[in-house]
Amino acid sequence: xxxxxxxxxxxxxxxxxxxxxxxxxxxxxxxxxxxxxxxxxxxxxxxxxxxxxxxxxxxxxxxxxxxxxxxxxxxxxxxxxxxxxxxxxxxxxxxxxxxxxxxxxxxxxxxxxxxxxxxxxxxxxxxxxxxxxxxxxxxxxxxxxxxxxxxxxxxxxxxxxxxxxxxxxxxxxxxxxxxxxxxxxxxxxxxxxxxxxxxxxxxxxxxxxxxxxxxxxxxxxxxxxxxxxxxxxxxxxxxxxxxx
Numbered sequence: 672x673x674x675x676x677x678x679x680x681x682x683x684x685x686x687x688x689x690x691x692x693x694x695x696x697x698x699x700x701x702x703x704x705x706x707x708x709x710x711x712x713x714x715x716x717x718x719x720x721x722x723x724x725x726x727x728x729x730x731x732x733x734x735x736x737x738x739x740x741x742x743x744x745x746x747x748x749x750x751x752x753x754x755x756x757x758x759x760x761x762x763x764x765x766x767x768x769x770x771x772x773x774x775x776x777x778x779x780x781x782x783x784x785x786x787x788x789x790x791x792x793x794x795x796x797x798x799x800x801x802x803x804x805x806x807x808x809x810x811x812x813x814x815x816x817x818x819x820x821x822x823x824x825x826x827x828x829x830x831x832x833x834x835x836x837x838x839x840x841x842x843x844x845x846x847x848x849x850x851x852x853x854x855x856x857x858x859x860x861x862x863x864x865x866x867x868x869x870x871x872x873x874x875x876x877x878x879x880x881x882x883x884x885x886x887x888x889x890x891x892x893x894x895x896x897x898x899x900x901x902x903x904x905x906x907x908x909x910x911x912x913x914x915x
Contacts, residue, residue, distance in 0.1 A: 677792050678720065681705040682712055682735070683727035683754065692725070695781040696788075709738040716742075721749060722795065723788050728755035728766065736769050743770030746833035750791040752784065760872075767876040772837040794863065795836050811846045813894060813907035816885060818846055825884070832884055837862070841877045842885075845895060845905035854902040878903055 679701045681692050689705045696703045704721070706712060708730055716724075728735040739751055753771040755762055763774040773787050809821040817826045823839055825832045834842065844861035845853065853861070855874045882889040898904050 676700065676702050677722045677788075678702045679704070679723050679725060679788060680712075680715070680721040681725045682707075682709060682730075682738075683725070684708055684730045685727070692781065692784070696785065699785060701788075709733050709735075712738060713742070713745075716747060716749065723791050724749050724751045725784070725788070726751055726753050726771075728753055728762065736765060739766065739771055740769040743833075743835065746831075748833055748835050750795065750836045752787055752791070754779075764872060764876060767873055768880070770835055770880070772835055790863070791836065794840055811907075813846065813905075814885075818842065834881075834884065837877055838881055838884070841874070842881055845903065846907070849905050849907050852898040852901050852904045858902060874902075 677700075679696055681689055681696075681703060683689050683692075683705070684707050686707070689707065693703045693705050704715070704719075706715070710732065726735045726739060735753055735755075739753065742749070742751075750772045751770065752773045752775060753766040754775055754777055755766070756777045763776075766774050772791055775784055775787060809819065811818040811820070815827050816832075818824075819826065820843060823836075825834055825839070825842065840862040841858065844858055848861075858874050878895055879889070882892050882895055885894055886892045894906055896904050896906055
């Protein structure tokens with residue numbers, strides 16, 4: 672796995688699946704904890720550090736979507752892979768809108784889950800180990816915001832704006848290519864890697880979430896503008912000029 676033992680938290684009400692994932696991931700070098708529901712999730716996240724949360728959607732009591740939304744609302748940025756027995760693409764979009772980083776329908780091959788976990792961990796480590804010349808010693812300023820690349824933080828007026836790893840990676844990709852229109856495929860490559868399987872719609876959902884975080888009016892975005900028929904362009908000064 673590399674420098675440190677990655678820590679995975681699995682939350683799923685299916686006992687057999689929990690046991691399978693604990694055994695499979697542990698055998699591959701991960702430190703794995705498992706819960707049968709979300710009742711103790713926030714307390715555990717407050718006490719221990721985890722690299723990835725694997726969260727089932729369909730659970731008795733509070734479901735995974737509600738848990739994900741609540742974690743993001745309180746500023747929790749841990750990467751989240753959501754599992755669901757329902758294959759409806761709308762469920763995937765809803766999960767992304769709630770703040771999930773990735774989504775895997777059941778039944779699945781544990782090896783595929785491992786690949787998605789490793790992709791999220793690589794992204795986290797790449798964001799934390801950025802090298803290369805950047806303005807302001809790894810800081811990109813736009814409007815009232817400061818994007819601190821080394822610290823993986825977005826700040827406004829001295830306060831932190833919590834972003835998930837996916838949101839930060841996408842904002843970094845946009846901010847490092849100011850005024851250059853980027854297609855969705857290119858944004859997937861820049862923020863998630865060449866081998867990551869993602870859809871155009873997932874990028875649109877991530878942009879929507881970023882706009883909610885940084886735009887005064889997400890319906891009339893100044894910083895992340897739409898380039899119709901292509902994708903998006905980052906305008907650091909929030910200029911009103913738009914490309915056709």
